[in-house]
Amino acid sequence: MKDSKSKGPGGRELTVRVKTARGRTASSTRWLERQLNDPYVARSKREGYRSRAAYKLIEIDDKHHILAPGMKVVDLGAAPGGWSQVAIERVGSTDLNKLVVAIDYLEMDELPGVILFQRNFLDEDAPALLQEAIGGRADVVLSDMAAPTTGHQQTDHLRTTYLCEVAADFALDVLKPGGSFLSKVFRGGAESSLLTTLKQNFATVHHLKPPASRAGSVELFILAKGFKGKRQDAAPEDEESGDDEAAWRP
Incomplete structure (x- = not known):
């Protein structure tokens, strides 16, 4: 009680x-x-969001402007649907013009304006299914995927880093030029090989910790903006990157 x-x-x-x-x-x-x-939990109930996680995306988008009307969005690890709700509002997705495609192996109630798949993104045919549903290329790929925690920090970091890596691979295949990729990672951030790949293919790369992410949480987010098209050459030294403090400095 x-x-x-x-x-x-x-x-x-x-x-x-x-x-x-x-x-x-x-x-x-x-x-x-x-x-x-938690004030974000109370706020989500008042404002009709399915989870407090919605405010992480709201705060990131308010600062970094990755969502805009008419954009096509893929939401990986979408359940219970907080990020999809924000995407719907900001891109103007409706049942007549569905601009948001979401996937999760967990059950999730349907949302107006969302094409929803209850599937494991790691299934071999899942990426092609999502790309077909979005109707070509996406403007934004979102991933709030995280492996179930074991309590062992290094193991949890590696498992969630792997999910970030497969989400990034998908983003490189599906994004339009100029598109954005936002993904959850754990404390320690993205691995150097993934950072190198993102810097090769995007104009800017940052680690973020929005205010809605609990201070004691190990989660961070990596945001890559300005997709240049898939490249394999070495990352130029002058490309912009940053950490969570720089990304939230006024």
Whole structure:
């Protein structure tokens, strides 16, 4: 159970503390307490987003302008649909003109304006299925994919880095010139080989940690903008790249 009071004198919000209960582990109690006290969770419920993750994309797009009306978007690892909701709003996708294609092996409720596949993106035929659904080339590839965590930081980093790498390979094959790729990575960022590939093929590459990403979370995001077309030559030394601090400096 949780403490019943949520506001103090003058309507000031109080921290909600969760009491331990039989059958609930300490870690699940901490997770529940964090959820109850998370302003982004409360905001997502008020504003109708399916997850607090929607605000990570909102904050990134507000600053870096990767989504615009009429763009075609592929959303990898889409469930429960927060990023797809943001994409729908910002590109103007409708059931009459579906501009967003989403995929996840988890079940996800349908969204107006989204072509949705409940499939594993790692299936051999999944990339071709997505490209056919988007009708050629995409303007933006989004990936919020992350492997289930094991609690071993190095293992979790490697598994999620692999998902970022396959998402990047897909982006290189499907993006239009000038397109953008945004993907989740874990603390430590993208591997050097992936960074090199992205710098070869995009005008700018940054690691980001938007404000909606919890301070204690190991997640980062890598944003590559200005797709130049798939290239294999060495990355020029003067191409722009940056870390999360530089990317969020005013």
